[in-house]
Amino acid sequence: MKVMDNVTKNKLYLYVFAILTVTFFAVVAYLLSLIILPKSGVLLLLLLAVVIVSISSNKMVTTLAGILCVLIFNYFFTTPLYSFHMINGEDIINSIFFILVAVSTSEFSIRYRNKSAELKQAEMRSNILLSVSHDLRTPLAGIIGSLSTYKEYKPQISLHDQQLLINSALAESHRLHDYVENLLQLTRLENEDNHLVFQHQSIWPVILRVEARFADKRLIVSKGNTLKTVSIQESLIEQAIYNIVDNALKYSPKQNKVFLDVSCDDLRVYVRVKDSGAGIPKEKHSHIFDLFYSSRIGDSGQGGSGIGLTVVKGIVDVHQGKVSVIDSEQGCIIELVLPCDDFNEKN
Numbered sequence: 001m002k003v004m005d006n007v008t009k010n011k012l013y014l015y016v017f018a019i020l021t022v023t024f025f026a027v028v029a030y031l032l033s034l035i036i037l038p039k040s041g042v043l044l045l046l047l048l049a050v051v052i053v054s055i056s057s058n059k060m061v062t063t064l065a066g067i068l069c070v071l072i073f074n075y076f077f078t079t080p081l082y083s084f085h086m087i088n089g090e091d092i093i094n095s096i097f098f099i100l101v102a103v104s105t106s107e108f109s110i111r112y113r114n115k116s117a118e119l120k121q122a123e124m125r126s127n128i129l130l131s132v133s134h135d136l137r138t139p140l141a142g143i144i145g146s147l148s149t150y151k152e153y154k155p156q157i158s159l160h161d162q163q164l165l166i167n168s169a170l171a172e173s174h175r176l177h178d179y180v181e182n183l184l185q186l187t188r189l190e191n192e193d194n195h196l197v198f199q200h201q202s203i204w205p206v207i208l209r210v211e212a213r214f215a216d217k218r219l220i221v222s223k224g225n226t227l228k229t230v231s232i233q234e235s236l237i238e239q240a241i242y243n244i245v246d247n248a249l250k251y252s253p254k255q256n257k258v259f260l261d262v263s264c265d266d267l268r269v270y271v272r273v274k275d276s277g278a279g280i281p282k283e284k285h286s287h288i289f290d291l292f293y294s295s296r297i298g299d300s301g302q303g304g305s306g307i308g309l310t311v312v313k314g315i316v317d318v319h320q321g322k323v324s325v326i327d328s329e330q331g332c333i334i335e336l337v338l339p340c341d342d343f344n345e346k347n
Helices: 002-033 039-056 059-077 089-135 137-156 159-190 204-214 234-251 308-318 341-346
Strands: 199-201 219-223 230-232 258-264 268-275 322-326 332-339
Touching: 002 039, 002 059, 039 059, 039 089, 059 089, 137 159, 159 234, 159 308, 204 219, 204 234, 204 258, 230 234, 230 332, 234 258, 234 268, 234 308, 234 332, 308 322, 308 332
Parallel strands: 219 258
Antiparallel strands: 199 230, 258 268, 268 332, 322 332
């Protein structure tokens, strides 16, 4: 499965990064030791290598880096040179203290990283609660208002108005469902322990399901050429494309069409959603995928909750793809790019 492949690749990257970092600092230390650097300076440089590794790696990789640094110090910087024998008492003590300091430093670094991650999660949960308190209130108020009116005044209002009230409640219910779904996907993506199952398939069935969910004649779906297979988690990709299309339909004039086009080249599949709304200023292109970023100011404006496109970005990142805003003379074009299976195999 792709998840296991990604985990293996990430672990391999950490080990390669650790070896390259230690090697770089060892070479620098060796060259400087030929000129002026004492053994204490060599140990400090090697310790710096361990600290850098610990910032982005786990305890096992950091420990390996520390052991590798001690072996390098023993082989290249202690007498007898180019041997793993160590006869100088000071060198032995320095090596022991180096290991202790390296392990302690890596432990503090890893704890700091974990604490930072916990604070980030706590901040996200706090922001979600603030968002929920605001953005759940509007659809709930609409549902309660429509159904209360329908219940209390049903004998006095026409069948047409009754249908309008029911449709309004349904629309707000769907809005509420979409909001909760995005919250669930967001927390799922933020959970590092999630295990996603990827399937090798065409993205076209996903596109058709998104089209069916809207059942909106304004949405025009097209396929440029024969699509290559991609490795995706269906429900996540469907949610990502749904969010983009939903925004396009929501912020386009009611009489204008929204175009959903799918195409591919030798390496990637492209999903483009084009609308004819007001567009997005170029200086805001890089911000629309930020969590809780919205054009709405307080309770005014037409902006959303600032979650939907963040979910899109998170889903696309999990699939090693890319999502971006493309410059357009009119309206907005959002492009979602996923690597084809051929591209994944080559990498």
